[in-house]
Amino acid sequence: MYIWGHMAKIKSKNNGTKKEVIVEAATRLFREKGFKAASMRDLAEAVGVEAASLYNHIQSKEELLQEICFKVANTFNQHLDTIESSELPAIRKVEAILRFHIRQMLEHYELVLVADRDWKHLSDPYLSNFHNQRRTYRKRLAGIIEKGIQTGEIKQVDAPTVVLIMLHAVNGIESWHRSREKISAKQLEENMVLIMIEGLKA
Amino acid sequence: MYIWGHMAKIKSKNNGTKKEVIVEAATRLFREKGFKAASMRDLAEAVGVEAASLYNHIQSKEELLQEICFKVANTFNQHLDTIESSELPAIRKVEAILRFHIRQMLEHYELVLVADRDWKHLSDPYLSNFHNQRRTYRKRLAGIIEKGIQTGEIKQVDAPTVVLIMLHAVNGIESWHRSREKISAKQLEENMVLIMIEGLKA
């Protein structure tokens, strides 16, 4: 095969590992059909190879889901770290987090959506690990919002409810991706921020 | 079996048809595991019967999904009819629709969630039928919002974006159902309305 010319060992200077190619194809496929409904033979066809050949690069179907889920989890956790340790007022932190979610959803929506929808098909210990990270992330976000309520920046609302609205609202961007008459990404972001953040201000 | 005593023909005066019992069990199961991951043998066990016996009451696994999806679609379409033909100002219509979504999610969240998440596993003609109903519903809702913008009740935002935020935000109620330290349902509703509707007002 070697359609990419000479490759040294495993890596190629073009697009990274073949494993990475597989993970990317899996991300698209899982997003489209759902993890359970997507078969390894589907994936093989998308990659342009026989199903058995995939196992020269990966260990199992679930490993693909693991890579997807924890890549997303790390991205968001890492960003939350930097926001939390910043000196912004609480309402600005919330806005920054919302904007980050929106941008991630705009640029990597297949990745984010698969992690969000199909993480339940992980099996332990990955399942409980991911579940815990998810809960922790939401608690931290709720904490920032509570702080904003205490300082009077944010109106008196239930913080966990705000978290729940915010995190689910951005999932709607999936529909935006598929719609024909799109507004621009920038406009979308400003609209979402306008509606949600203004709705929060005291 | 006949654990419910004498039953005339098919119907029972207790809980309705056996088919209805199956659909209810399927709803819970599909919500928990996802349509694809839930097997007919799982479902049979939940109903307390062998898998083959289910087919005395239903035609296929997909029929169960159809019942669920179109029951939900009808509920929301019907409600939108009455709202649209009412004399409320646009912003009040939007609020009423939001409240209806919240209540449906509170009282029948397994039904609503399965329809929302798994309708893609329908096959034609049901698939395109449902898809069309979904698109139409959102268009109608966007229309109401546009009207509110024209009359100055609602701030200048992109109507489809508002629809997208609203409809996805209520899905967060799933997390509320599973959380331990819940606020009351009424409080949840008021919080969501406060955040989302106030964020819309001009």
Next chain:
DNA sequence: AATATACATACGAACAAACGTTAGTGCATC
């Protein structure tokens, strides 16, 4: 009231298809 008939529904066994995955083989590159 007793009996025959029709029907509804549960069951165990089995089916073909699809599933994730493994094994063994051959070719190409280093």
Next chain:
DNA sequence: GATGCACTAACGTTTGTTCGTATGTATATT
């Protein structure tokens, strides 16, 4: 000559579903 990788073939499970049958209930006939 060793290693990397794709192939064909096949494995054992699980999938949704069908078939034939037994049994209990409801209705009709005597």
